[in-house]
Amino acid sequence: MRTLSVVLLSLLVWGCGQQATTTESASATEALAGGQSNVKDDDSQQDVVKIAVNSPDHTTLVAALKAAEYVDALSNAGPFTVFAPTNAAFDKLPAGTLETLTKPENKDQLRTILEYHVYVGVLSEAMIQDGMTLNQVSLDNVTLNKKDGKITVNGANVLGSARGSNGIVYIIDAVLLPPAK
Structure with missing residues (x-):
């Protein structure tokens, strides 16, 4: 049971990391496509x-x-x-x-x-x-x-x-x- 918990926890952590990377890549692509005017200013x-x-x-x-x-x-x-x-x-x-x-x-x-x-x-x-x-x-x-x-x-x-x-x-x-x- 302990091994199964470790495996599930590892998959959960790995899966969250993958999702964040995909979102960041999509945001970066959108920013590049929009040009400088798409960059958010302070x-x-x-x-x-x-x-x-x-x-x-x-x-x-x-x-x-x-x-x-x-x-x-x-x-x-x-x-x-x-x-x-x-x-x-x-x-x-x-x-x-x-x-x-x-x-x-x-x-x-x-x-x-x-x-x-x-x-x-x-x-x-x-x-x-x-x-x-x-x-x-x-x-x-x-x-x-x-x-x-x-x-x-x-x-x-x-x-x-x-x-x-x-x-x-x-x-x-x-x-x-x-x-x-």
Whole structure:
């Protein structure tokens, strides 16, 4: 009887270990399949995408990021400085512009516009100098101005900022459009 108990206990322990390994493997596979955006962040340190996702004033930006398949890129380690237009900023675009840009056939154009809002590196407010230029991910420059504590980027007003785990988000009141090529 004692031998049977030892064998059953061994099988039980072995079986539990196998089940945990299978579950862990499935979770790891799911995380890899979903990309970086599927990785769970510590809520106290949200990445730049999660900052936008959790802002009711940036639903249009989040929809554009998804349409351009740019969420994973901005969920990576960074560091990034993102100039994030508000919903009201997108509303200022000519009628039909956003609808046209979010069509699948215009994904590359939309992505270029979004890349014009991203700088690789963290640029704190203290680092910003009047007349400073930044070369954005789109390979085009933006100009920052700072006067009396107010910051603008290509004329768009910076309304506030939020630090994330992989960079900083500056909230702006206009959509930045790259120069025509």
